[in-house]
Amino acid sequence: MKTDRLQPGTIFMRRGLRGAQWGNWYGEGAAALLHRLGALGRLKRKMMEGSREKKVVRCKNYHRPLKKDDPGQLRARGDVKSRCPAWADDERLRTLLLAEAIVDPDGGEDSHGRPRRLWNAVNDCYFIGVSTNEAEAAYNCYPETPATRLHRELAERARRSVEDIFDCP
Amino acid sequence: MKRLSLEVDWLDAPPEDAFGPEVSTWARLSIFLDDECLTRNHASDSRAAQEERDYVEGPMSGLVEWLVETWPYVLWDIHMPFEPFALGLGKSRIPSLRDAQQGWSQYGEHLDRNELAIWQHRHSFGHGASNLALPSITLVPDIRRIGVVVDHGPPGFDPSVRFTPHDGSKRWPAEPVWFAKDEAVAEFERFVNECLDKARSSAETRHWADWMSNCWRSTREQAANTVSRREVLYGRLVADAWDELQTRLGERSQMLAGILLDTPILKERESLDRLVNELYWESVRPSAWKEIARNAIDGALPAYAQGYALATRAREFLGIRAKPFLDLSNIFGFMGIPLAACSGVSGLLRAAVTSDPEGRARMLYDDDFSKSAGVLPTRFSISAVLGRLLAEFSGGYLGAAHGSASRWEQTQRANAFAAEFLLPRAALDALDPNDLDHITHVYGISKSAASWHVINRLGTA
Numbered sequence: 283m284k285t286d287r288l289q290p291g292t293i294f295m296r297r298g299l300r301g302a303q304w305g306n307w308y309g310e311g312a313a314a315l316l317h318r319l320g321a322l323g324r325l326k327r328k329m330m331e332g333s334r335e336k337k338v339v340r341c342k343n344y345h346r347p348l349k350k351d352d353p354g355q356l357r358a359r360g361d362v363k364s365r366c367p368a369w370a371d372d373e374r375l376r377t378l379l380l381a382e383a384i385v386d387p388d389g390g391e392d393s394h395g396r397p398r399r400l401w402n403a404v405n406d407c408y409f410i411g412v413s414t415n416e417a418e419a420a421y422n423c424y425p426e427t428p429a430t431r432l433h434r435e436l437a438e439r440a441r442r443s444v445e446d447i448f449d450c451p
Numbered sequence: 452m453k454r455l456s457l458e459v460d461w462l463d464a465p466p467e468d469a470f471g472p473e474v475s476t477w478a479r480l481s482i483f484l485d486d487e488c489l490t491r492n493h494a495s496d497s498r499a500a501q502e503e504r505d506y507v508e509g510p511m512s513g514l515v516e517w518l519v520e521t522w523p524y525v526l527w528d529i530h531m532p533f534e535p536f537a538l539g540l541g542k543s544r545i546p547s548l549r550d551a552q553q554g555w556s557q558y559g560e561h562l563d564r565n566e567l568a569i570w571q572h573r574h575s576f577g578h579g580a581s582n583l584a585l586p587s588i589t590l591v592p593d594i595r596r597i598g599v600v601v602d603h604g605p606p607g608f609d610p611s612v613r614f615t616p617h618d619g620s621k622r623w624p625a626e627p628v629w630f631a632k633d634e635a636v637a638e639f640e641r642f643v644n645e646c647l648d649k650a651r652s653s654a655e656t657r658h659w660a661d662w663m664s665n666c667w668r669s670t671r672e673q674a675a676n677t678v679s680r681r682e683v684l685y686g687r688l689v690a691d692a693w694d695e696l697q698t699r700l701g702e703r704s705q706m707l708a709g710i711l712l713d714t715p716i717l718k719e720r721e722s723l724d725r726l727v728n729e730l731y732w733e734s735v736r737p738s739a740w741k742e743i744a745r746n747a748i749d750g751a752l753p754a755y756a757q758g759y760a761l762a763t764r765a766r767e768f769l770g771i772r773a774k775p776f777l778d779l780s781n782i783f784g785f786m787g788i789p790l791a792a793c794s795g796v797s798g799l800l801r802a803a804v805t806s807d808p809e810g811r812a813r814m815l816y817d818d819d820f821s822k823s824a825g826v827l828p829t830r831f832s833i834s835a836v837l838g839r840l841l842a843e844f845s846g847g848y849l850g851a852a853h854g855s856a857s858r859w860e861q862t863q864r865a866n867a868f869a870a871e872f873l874l875p876r877a878a879l880d881a882l883d884p885n886d887l888d889h890i891t892h893v894y895g896i897s898k899s900a901a902s903w904h905v906i907n908r909l910g911t912a
Contacts, residue, residue: 342468359465361492361507361584364608388569389579390520393662398516399579410579412513415471415659422470424582427605429551429571433564 335396337383338420339376339411341366364425367407369444378447379404380421383411386430394419401432403440404447454630455599456483457642459511461649472660473510475653476646480514480583481506484628489586489601492612507612512659513581515646518639519666520580523674524573525590525639526597526632527683530716532566533558534855536862545600545859547587547624548575552605586614590635591627593858594712597635598627629754629860643667686716688723696727702848703730706805709850713857714799725795729815730805730850732789738810740786743768744841754860755907758867759876761841765868766875773877775894779830783814788840790833792818800852801832804840808847812840827897831869838868870896870904884909 342360370376379402389399392413400411400421408428411421428436457480464477482489488505518525533555535544546555551571555564572578576588587605591598602624604610616623647667650660673679682690689696689711697704707730717723743765748757766772769782776782783790788804797819806812814836821829832853839851842864851857853865873896882890884905887898896904 340470360468360509361610361612362509362582363584363604363610364582365611367609386579388572393659412580412582413471414473415512420470422582425608426579426582427548427552427571427575429548429568429575429578431565431568433568 335419337380337400337411338418339373339380340414340420340422341376342422342424362424366409366423366425367405369405370407370409375444375447376423378450379409380411380423382450383409383421384432384435386432388431399430401428401430401436403428403436404442405444406440408436408440453483453634453638454485455635455638457481457638458483458506459642459645460506462508464510469510472512472650472656472663475650475656476511476515477509478511479506479508480511482585482588484599484601487617489588489617490614491617492584492614495609495611495613503615507584509583510581511583511642511646512650513583514577515643515663517577517580518643519663519670521573522670523679523683526592526636526674527680528570528573529592529594529684529712529858530686530856531591531859532570533562535859536866545589545591545598545624545627546571547589547600547602548578549587549602549605549624551575552607584610584612584614586623591859592632593629593860595632596629596860597632598629598859600627601625627859640671685711686718688717688720692720692723696723700727700730703805703807705848706730706850709848710800710803710805710852711850713803713852713861714854715856717799722796722799725793726799729793729796729803732805732813734789734811734813736787736789736811738787738812740788740812740837740841741810741844743786744844748842754864755867757842758838758864758869759871761838761864762868762871763875765837765841765872773875773881775878777895779833783837786837788812788814788837791815792821794818798855800854800857801829802836802854803850803852804836806840806844806849810844812844814840825897827891827895827900830873830895831897831900834869834872835862835865838865838872842868867907870900870907874901874904876908879905879908 342362380400383400383402385397386399386401389397392398393415394413394417396413396419398413402409402411407425409423410426411423414420414422430436460479462477462479464474469477480490490507491503491505492507493503531545533544533546544557546558546567548571550557551568555562555567558567574589574591576590577583577585585604587602589600589602591600601616603614616625647660647664650656650663678690681693685693685708693704696707700707707727710726711717714726717726743761746764748760748764750757752760769785780790791813793815794817796817800817801820802814802816804812804814814833816829816833820832835853836851839853839861840849843849843851843861851861853862857865874890874894878894884890887901887905890896890901890905891898894901
């Protein structure tokens, strides 16, 4: 097993869920290592479960692109770092992108134990889905810089066209 | 006055655009760094300066999640997976989200993109957790200080607002602004606690607030724990071997700790052992250099200006003011600092210095680097670690190194010291700044270093 998969950030979030009862997991020798491996296994299982769970896109108004026929708007409530391109204003596409999104291995979990960060890419655009921490598995999705260890896989995905997504069985 | 401040003005959230903890943490946020408002902006579809405002509006919960997730790294992840001074003496290269969006294309292909990506996420305020519009704010920690680097956001994102540097003469990306880490910690802690209190006040978001409070407590404990902090600071290899190293080296382990902060994260035990072997030395030589280090330089000056001032003082002490000197070992002999070559440390450091509380010091340089890069870059590296010794000796054990991974602020000061020590400003007046061949020949400084020094000191290329 590659040791760089054991990212402390991932473990923090689990520790947080358990009220930090593990103590110091760095310096306790074999027992700590076993504990960490066990935790990783549980986290991976959780991630797999999370990835199968039906997820909902929370597409905020202010993420939606402006179109020609928009009446124009005054300064919207909320200042956002990115807005989706016009071709992403398609509910079916958004649902497909979220369904096949990759769990960020360093993202940890949300307050309900689901993956906190998901990534996907298409048409040279990189999207993140950040859990909204609702009871329902919902993700706030928007374009984001792919500063993640998944960047190579995302770059591959970014080469796909929108049609490729729809054609995918 | 606080040097960093995050001012929050709570608002009711727009129901159609806020979910989960965003509902109770909707606010206007203004970030100030010294006199500069980092959040000054205008709407993307407006160019009118009169419509500028100092705040951004949106949910704070994502920023809280980012701080909680990355807290130990924001405070202690000192190693950068890139060479901050690779372009020479005058340019820093701390990447922003703009660089990340372009695949760090200005950075060497040899750099590990995974390490860069992880570093970028852990040091870019709010990345991967919040969609609130902010400029790219990169937090760069050192042991007692923290640097803030501001840049425009990535291109092509169609943000709803555009940020403008407060002072029209300043352009982003800006040089890092450094201030006390304790101050940054206090301000970020206050911000997180205020947001969590606000979220807890609403029944709808209390679950998230309680959960996040546990995570917050846990991550702060982690950052405060010396053992886990050591892993973030030095990597797992050193953290796992630390007890053994401390038994072997005793108080000299502090020298090793200093050097390890200036080398890349070690991944091989052999490299660690080579460094450890260089820490065993005996010296009873006089320590004239302490006379130069005795009077502290003005810490309020920028790091490079401190380096210039220290070099001028060193030259005065040696009685060489504007004169060139040929043999560096004579200089070190006069100062009472033995200079030794070592091998097998390539890629870790080019030169290093260690000293004990009595002021006995030893300097070493990488023999392999000297053979491959030549005499002049080696003279520069050795001079730079002399600068580190003179600037950082405070009566305890000291270890410092100069190389591709040495710390930002210390390296900027050491580079300025080395350039001024080898080629003093007083000498430049009598030289033709365009005749770099002559300068290189007479003063024993490399062409690239001389050309940057001329630009930095005379303002001309």
